[in-house]
Amino acid sequence: xxxxxxxxxxxxxxxxxxxxxxxxxxxxxxxxxxxxxxxxxxxxxxxxxxxxxxxxxxxxxxxxxxxxxxxxxxxxxxxxxxxxxxxxxxxxxxxxxxxxxxxxxxxxxxxxxxxxxxxxxxxxxxxxxxxxxxxxxxxxxxxxxxxxxxxxxxxxxxxxxxxxxxxxxxxxxxxxxxxxxxxxxxxxxxxxxxxxxxxxxxxxxxxxxxxxxxxxxxxxx
Amino acid sequence: xxxxxxxxxxxxxxxxxxxxxxxxxxxxxxxxxxxxxxxxxxxxxxxxxxxxxxxxxxxxxxxxxxxxxxxxxxxxxxxxxxxxxxxxxxxxxxxxxxxxxxxxxxxxxxxxxxxxxxxxxxxxxxxxxxxxxxxxxxxxxxxxxxxxxxxxxxxxxxxxxxxxxxxxxxxxxxxxxxxxxxxxxxxxxxxxxxxxxxxxxxxxxxxxxxxxxxxxxxxxx
Numbered sequence: 001x002x003x004x005x006x007x008x009x010x011x012x013x014x015x016x017x018x019x020x021x022x023x024x025x026x027x028x029x030x031x032x033x034x035x036x037x038x039x040x041x042x043x044x045x046x047x048x049x050x051x052x053x054x055x056x057x058x059x060x061x062x063x064x065x066x067x068x069x070x071x072x073x074x075x076x077x078x079x080x081x082x083x084x085x086x087x088x089x090x091x092x093x094x095x096x097x098x099x100x101x102x103x104x105x106x107x108x109x110x111x112x113x114x115x116x117x118x119x120x121x122x123x124x125x126x127x128x129x130x131x132x133x134x135x136x137x138x139x140x141x142x143x144x145x146x147x148x149x150x151x152x153x154x155x156x157x158x159x160x161x162x163x164x165x166x167x168x169x170x171x172x173x174x175x176x177x178x179x180x181x182x183x184x185x186x187x188x189x190x191x192x193x194x195x196x197x198x199x200x201x202x203x204x205x206x207x208x209x210x211x212x213x214x215x216x217x218x219x220x221x
Numbered sequence: 222x223x224x225x226x227x228x229x230x231x232x233x234x235x236x237x238x239x240x241x242x243x244x245x246x247x248x249x250x251x252x253x254x255x256x257x258x259x260x261x262x263x264x265x266x267x268x269x270x271x272x273x274x275x276x277x278x279x280x281x282x283x284x285x286x287x288x289x290x291x292x293x294x295x296x297x298x299x300x301x302x303x304x305x306x307x308x309x310x311x312x313x314x315x316x317x318x319x320x321x322x323x324x325x326x327x328x329x330x331x332x333x334x335x336x337x338x339x340x341x342x343x344x345x346x347x348x349x350x351x352x353x354x355x356x357x358x359x360x361x362x363x364x365x366x367x368x369x370x371x372x373x374x375x376x377x378x379x380x381x382x383x384x385x386x387x388x389x390x391x392x393x394x395x396x397x398x399x400x401x402x403x404x405x406x407x408x409x410x411x412x413x414x415x416x417x418x419x420x421x422x423x424x425x426x427x428x429x430x431x432x433x434x435x436x437x438x439x440x441x442x
Contacts, residue, residue, distance in 0.1 A: 003224055003266075004225070004227040004264055004266055006225040006227065006309060043225055043298075043307075043309070045224075045225055045300065045306070045307035049299055049300065050298045050299040051296060051298040051299075051309060052298075053299075072295055072296065074293055075272060075293065075296045075311045077264075077271045077272040077273075077311065078270055078271040078272075078274075079266065079270065085266070086264075086266035088227060088264070088272060088309070088311070090296045090298065090309070219441065220440065220441065
């Protein structure tokens with residue numbers, strides 16, 4: 001039995017304005033040295049409690065970010081995907097509000113809109129496409145998109161994020177009913193956002209207990 | 222970097238009467254020699270094109286079955302799950318009609334109702350629970366349960382399978398509309414099943430092109 005190369009790769013997604021973008025880093029070593037690729041690294045059996053733990057470590061070490069929501073995506077494997085040999089990568093995806101990336105202002109962290117990715121090393125385009133599909137499916141029936149909003153947000157802002165992910169406009173009344181059904185948001189006391197000529201909008205944040213978990217809808221949006 | 226043990230494990234699910242059951246095999250080697258466990262084995266980089274390919278090989282070698290539908294479930298990993306060391310198992314699940322297992326009549330293949338599993342080796346109980354959750358979720362909005370039906374079946378039989386998986390009774394008219402919307406079934410020419418005092422029921426089978434893929438509903442059942 002020859003050895004299998006075991007790695008983790010992470011699709012770190014954020015919203016830049018109204019466009020989904022992925023975090024890419026320049027590869028320091030061969031193969032594909034110098035190319036932009038999604039963050040990844042070897043599993044370290046001596047340090048990591050699990051592949052999930054390895055993914056947390058890699059994100060933290062390579063981007064300085066503690067991702068609020070990290071989920072296993074799928075495992076990509078085979079003889080062809082890595083020129084070093086038969087490899088197996090446990091891919092994860094994480095969602096981060098853009099303000100978290102902007103605050104770090106790290107020149108090594110490239111935030112690239114999904115429409116401008118070009119051809120990435122390994123099977124990274126396929127991994128990102130799989131993450132995008134998962135994100136879109138889960139947005140139908142869960143609180144997942146909330147992780148792309150900042151610390152506080154208005155309901156119209158959150159609805160816009162759902163709409164961008166789902167690629168369709170949503171009815172305001174039924175969107176608010178579904179959000180209320182999920183019971184994931186807390187109004188921020190006395191916090192309103194001025195909205196031009198409109199009545200100031202209430203600001204919300206994710207309930208503290210839910211900042212690392214998903215809440216699911218019985219039926220989709 | 223120390224080596225990671227790379228395996229695949231497969232939850233092979235079937236319906237025995239009205240109960241979901243898993244295929245278990247007696248383990249030939251340590252650890253847990255002699256215990257019943259889900260089929261699994263090492264990834265063979267020299268033979269397997271991918272982890273999916275490894276799972277197909279393990280099912281075929283250990284049960285003689287070519288699973289009509291096999292899907293990656295999740296990867297389970299860590300230092301604690303296998304006494305041999307830090308291990309990573311790419312878990313898959315497959316659905317097989319019981320008639321396929323019954324036809325083989327292989328004494329080594331134990332078909333155990335999920336309610337009678339007891340405590341299995343490794344994290345196999347957790348892997349099975351994850352498969353069950355995935356199956357139930359996907360049954361909401363896909364043709365997945367069709368893989369548990371035999372080669373041919375009536376619509377009432379198929380509806381009953383969906384109901385068992387979803388744990389709720391379904392409206393006959395809307396069930397039939399959803400099935401027709403998915404467009405996955407072909408009536409079997411001139412084949413009817415006598416149904417007691419009732420009008421004989423038309424037999425159906427999965428469309429040939431769909432026997433290894435899933436069809437999804439836009440909105441769930």
